[in-house]
Amino acid sequence: MATLSIDKVTKAFGNTTVIPELSLTIEDGEFCVLVGPSGCGKSTLLRIIAGLEPISSGRILVDGVDMSDAEPPERGVAMVFQSYALYPHMDVGRNIGFGLKIARTPAAEILERVSRAAEKLRLGSYLKRKPRELSGGQRQRVAIGRAMTRKPKLFLLDEPLSNLDAALRVGMRVEIARLKAELASTMVYVTHDQVEAMTLADRIVVMNSGRIEQVGTPLELYHRPANLFVAGFIGSPAMNFLKGCVDRVEGNQVTVSLDIGLSLTMPVSKAPQAGVEVTVGIRPEHIVLSAEGQADAFVVKASVVELLGSDTFIHVREGEESLVIRDSGGRMARAGDRIAISLPPRACHLFDKTGQRIFDAAAATEPA
Amino acid sequence: MMTPLARNRIRGMVIHAVLFIVLGFWMVPQIYMLSIGLRTPAQAFDAELFTWPVTFDNFVTVIRDNPLGAIFLNSLIITVATVVIVVAVSSLFAFACAILRLKGSIFLYTTLLTTLMVPLASMVLPLAILLQNFGWVNTYIGLILPYAALGVPFAMVILKSFMEDAPHELFEAARVDGCNAWQTYWHVALPLVRPALVFVTIWQFIVTWNEFFLALIVLTKSEMKTLTIVPMQYSGLYMANPGALFAILTLIALPLILLYVLVQRAFVRGLLAGAVKG
Amino acid sequence: MRAGSAVAAVKRRSASRASKLYLFALPATLLFVVFIAYPILWVAGQSLYVGTTGGAVFAGLANYITVLGDPTFWTVVRNMFLWGVITIPVQMLIGGLLAYFIERHTHALRGFFRTMFFLPVVTSVSVISLVWVQIYAPYYGIAQEYLKDVGIVMVTSPIGDPKTAIYALIIVNIWQWTGFSMLMYIAGIANLPGEVLDAARIDGAKGWRLAVHVIVPMLAPATKSLLLLGVIGTLQTFPIVHLMTGGGPNRASEVFGTFIFKQSFVLGDTGSGAALSVIVLVIALALSLIQIAALGARLSPAGRQRP
Numbered sequence: 017m018a019t020l021s022i023d024k025v026t027k028a029f030g031n032t033t034v035i036p037e038l039s040l041t042i043e044d045g046e047f048c049v050l051v052g053p054s055g056c057g058k059s060t061l062l063r064i065i066a067g068l069e070p071i072s073s074g075r076i077l078v079d080g081v082d083m084s085d086a087e088p089p090e091r092g093v094a095m096v097f098q099s100y101a102l103y104p105h106m107d108v109g110r111n112i113g114f115g116l117k118i119a120r121t122p123a124a125e126i127l128e129r130v131s132r133a134a135e136k137l138r139l140g141s142y143l144k145r146k147p148r149e150l151s152g153g154q155r156q157r158v159a160i161g162r163a164m165t166r167k168p169k170l171f172l173l174d175e176p177l178s179n180l181d182a183a184l185r186v187g188m189r190v191e192i193a194r195l196k197a198e199l200a201s202t203m204v205y206v207t208h209d210q211v212e213a214m215t216l217a218d219r220i221v222v223m224n225s226g227r228i229e230q231v232g233t234p235l236e237l238y239h240r241p242a243n244l245f246v247a248g249f250i251g252s253p254a255m256n257f258l259k260g261c262v263d264r265v266e267g268n269q270v271t272v273s274l275d276i277g278l279s280l281t282m283p284v285s286k287a288p289q290a291g292v293e294v295t296v297g298i299r300p301e302h303i304v305l306s307a308e309g310q311a312d313a314f315v316v317k318a319s320v321v322e323l324l325g326s327d328t329f330i331h332v333r334e335g336e337e338s339l340v341i342r343d344s345g346g347r348m349a350r351a352g353d354r355i356a357i358s359l360p361p362r363a364c365h366l367f368d369k370t371g372q373r374i375f376d377a378a379a380a381t382e383p384a
Numbered sequence: 385m386m387t388p389l390a391r392n393r394i395r396g397m398v399i400h401a402v403l404f405i406v407l408g409f410w411m412v413p414q415i416y417m418l419s420i421g422l423r424t425p426a427q428a429f430d431a432e433l434f435t436w437p438v439t440f441d442n443f444v445t446v447i448r449d450n451p452l453g454a455i456f457l458n459s460l461i462i463t464v465a466t467v468v469i470v471v472a473v474s475s476l477f478a479f480a481c482a483i484l485r486l487k488g489s490i491f492l493y494t495t496l497l498t499t500l501m502v503p504l505a506s507m508v509l510p511l512a513i514l515l516q517n518f519g520w521v522n523t524y525i526g527l528i529l530p531y532a533a534l535g536v537p538f539a540m541v542i543l544k545s546f547m548e549d550a551p552h553e554l555f556e557a558a559r560v561d562g563c564n565a566w567q568t569y570w571h572v573a574l575p576l577v578r579p580a581l582v583f584v585t586i587w588q589f590i591v592t593w594n595e596f597f598l599a600l601i602v603l604t605k606s607e608m609k610t611l612t613i614v615p616m617q618y619s620g621l622y623m624a625n626p627g628a629l630f631a632i633l634t635l636i637a638l639p640l641i642l643l644y645v646l647v648q649r650a651f652v653r654g655l656l657a658g659a660v661k662g
Numbered sequence: 663m664r665a666g667s668a669v670a671a672v673k674r675r676s677a678s679r680a681s682k683l684y685l686f687a688l689p690a691t692l693l694f695v696v697f698i699a700y701p702i703l704w705v706a707g708q709s710l711y712v713g714t715t716g717g718a719v720f721a722g723l724a725n726y727i728t729v730l731g732d733p734t735f736w737t738v739v740r741n742m743f744l745w746g747v748i749t750i751p752v753q754m755l756i757g758g759l760l761a762y763f764i765e766r767h768t769h770a771l772r773g774f775f776r777t778m779f780f781l782p783v784v785t786s787v788s789v790i791s792l793v794w795v796q797i798y799a800p801y802y803g804i805a806q807e808y809l810k811d812v813g814i815v816m817v818t819s820p821i822g823d824p825k826t827a828i829y830a831l832i833i834v835n836i837w838q839w840t841g842f843s844m845l846m847y848i849a850g851i852a853n854l855p856g857e858v859l860d861a862a863r864i865d866g867a868k869g870w871r872l873a874v875h876v877i878v879p880m881l882a883p884a885t886k887s888l889l890l891l892g893v894i895g896t897l898q899t900f901p902i903v904h905l906m907t908g909g910g911p912n913r914a915s916e917v918f919g920t921f922i923f924k925q926s927f928v929l930g931d932t933g934s935g936a937a938l939s940v941i942v943l944v945i946a947l948a949l950s951l952i953q954i955a956a957l958g959a960r961l962s963p964a965g966r967q968r969p
Contacts, residue, residue: 097556429802431804492690565682596788640785649773652845656848
């Protein structure tokens with residue numbers, strides 16, 4: 017267990033800056049997920065933490081000790097690679113124990129720790145097999161086992177589930193959640209899959225082009241995205257964005273008229289000026305299907321309807337804008353149907369022209 | 385009308401038959417060599433591929449009269465030492481280029497690569513003088529080191545490309561597991577490129593075992609001579625006795641042929657695994 | 663990029679550790695400097711001196727002028743040209759055909775054919791040379807005997823006639839090294855992407871059309887390598903000629919290898935031997951570079967010491 021501090025780190029490959037100045041502290045025992053689209057620098061950041069990638073400037077501190085130039089073992093890191101990176105010529109037991117062997121651990125202790133890890137990961141009967149004789153899920157567990165036996169201060173995982181098929185992925189996600197409780201190690205987990213991020217993380221770091229967009233608990237990110245990027249990235253299907261401009265400001269009430277011809281009045285903490293362009297965001301699951309003729313109802317035509325059984329996704333095109341509505345009520349709708357919707361102001365997010373959040377109404381819907 | 389299946393089978397048989405006929409012609413020199421070796425002195429000069437009856441007398445005679453074992457041993461010592469040095473040195477160098485990516489290693493690599501464009505014919509004179517100055521004429525080392533220097537570039541090309549093709553995360557995993565450069569080389573890089581190592585070993589063995597030009601110049605003492613350069617001397621010795629000459633030639637050619645037949649599967653596997661890329 | 667940076671961290675921390683890593687490259691570099699680079703420089707220097715190593719006198723380009731004025735030199739050039747121009751395409755053609763039929767039309771016997779056709783490559787070249795001398799021999803050789811049956815009557819041994827000697831040697835060389843071309847093409851054919859072949863088949867290409875329009879172009883890398891290796895191999899031709907004709911009769915089958923051997927070790931004329939070595943070296947480098955520039959060929963496989 018350890019506290020990890022990333023202090024004003026930058027990283028450039030030649031003339032290309034991959035990570036402009038970035039600082040982040042990950043607390044002792046925390047499960048921190050770095051998430052973002054591919055190429056956002058999250059993997060590079062993980063490799064910097066691991067000590068596989070030298071930094072251009074700044075410092076990496078583990079428990080307050082400067083480890084910027086230290087080799088991975090000196091930092092006390094263990095890592096699960098995306099491709100698992102199992103040594104193909106070693107059997108499972110030797111793969112798991114290799115790090116200990118290099119550290120000149122006595123053979124008896126290696127044996128004991130390997131078998132303990134194998135037991136925990138249900139690999140006991142596979143110890144003599146080569147990686148190529150294992151299934152994807154088993155390889156994944158070997159990779160985790162290899163990292164576990166090192167008793168790392170920092171447990172790093174680089175997109176560990178991305179090579180598994182969908183069914184296995186769910187199973188392994190649960191397994192990692194279980195491990196997280198057992199290991200009580202500081203864990204840094206990189207993924208581009210927001211479901212993994214939401215379900216596993218104590219804290220999520222959303223990254224975009226080498227910068228941190230927002231750091232927060234999963235629910236903070238869901239309910240109070242700091243900007244358009246985070247709002248669009250977290251949540252599936254993604255949040256709907258509607259363009260509009262501020263019509264009127266009255267005290268802490270602001271009225272926004274949307275380009276699709278709808279007008280919304282909502283409370284704000286800090287009022288913008290009248291006339292400025294804004295973006296209103298609302299999650300598909302927060303749009304309410306209402307009866308035609310109801311006071312705030314807005315009638316649209318469904319263009320595509322996806323029936324998932326548990327949910328129905330209704331896609332709507334209105335002029336330049338498109339909307340997705342998620343209905344869990346089992347309502348039957350067909351493409352071409354006219355449906356009435358309403359956008360509860362309290363579920364709406366307001367972003368200014370630069371994409372920053374300016375409106376906190378959603379805070380009210382957050383569970384206390 | 386023939387069914388497509390039947391047509392395929394007939395085509396297959398025709399192709400096999402043609403291949404066997406071509407192979408028959410291709411093997412004539414080898415068959416001829418063995419056939420003369422098995423002849424009695426009376427038949428030795430018959431202009432025929434096969435004669436009857438056969439006799440093993442020639443083989444018995446030449447084995448009894450000649451120190452073939454000692455000559456074989458010379459070849460073996462020189463070849464094995466060369467192969468070991470080439471594999472060790474070239475894999476270390478390939479590791480420095482492909483995995484460590486040392487500054488300047490690509491320049492060195494390109495420089496060493498030009499060796500492949502140097503015909504041995506232009507090297508024999510300067511090498512002969514060099515070895516003379518070192519006092520290495522008629523020594524094993526006098527052949528081993530030049531052979532190694534000439535062999536390293538080719539082995540290095542193959543091993544480097546194999547190491548580059550290996551998943552890079554494995555080497556990072558080794559680093560996370562605490563390996564230093566040497567441990568990564570020994571525990572991870574070498575086992576990973578095993579098919580290439582086998583291929584390089586076999587090819588270097590063949591090339592070294594059969595090298596003629598430099599051996600001819602460096603090995604002048606008869607007790608140092610290798611299997612490749614003794615046939616000339618026997619062709620003089622057994623001028624009037626082709627049976628004996630060809631028996632001894634068969635014996636000289638045999639070890640490497642047998643070895644190749646034994647290892648060809650591994651050799652071709654390395655080749656198919658991409659040891660040779662266009 | 664990643665690997666480079668992986669090392670960079672180590673470098674930053676300790677210069678001594680970084681310089682230790684150069685030990686990996688040291689042995690190869692040493693071998694190269696001592697046994698390749700130094701001898702080449704020496705021979706280049708020596709080519710400018712006349713006389714034996716002890717009492718040599720600087721003579722500028724005199725050795726080169728002598729060598730270029732020697733009619734044998736031009737015989738050698740002609741022979742080397744013939745050697746390359748005949749050997750390389752014929753080996754490619756036969757080797758390619760064998761590879762195609764063995765890889766695409768045999769199954770159980772594939773390993774057998776691959777091995778058998780490769781055996782001449784692993785048979786000691788000196789043994790091969792003596793066997794072929796016997797085959798070509800007048801009166802008791804089987805070549806003349808059997809060729810009579812198909813109507814070709816030879817008055818002398820083909821290697822005893824200045825007009826035919828070089829061709830007779832070329833045949834031996836082709837015979838010995840075709841298996842090598844075959845194996846290179848086998849590797850190429852085995853590694854052809856199956857999807858492309860399937861796509862071609864769906865497009866209706868099969869049999870010869872598939873071979874000519876799809877497979878041959880896709881084997882271009884192997885062909886380029888063979889061309890490059892063939893040129894180097896041609897220039898270092900020695901054992902077959904030395905053992906079968908010694909460059910004769912009347913120097914008609916002389917090649918660079920035997921010419922250098924005679925000048926340097928038989929006549930002891932180190933100066934002109936060195937000049938010849940340099941000329942061969944320059945030709946080899948020039949031809950290789952022209953090919954690499956023109957064809958983008960990579961200098962890779964299996965080339966060293968290939969006659």
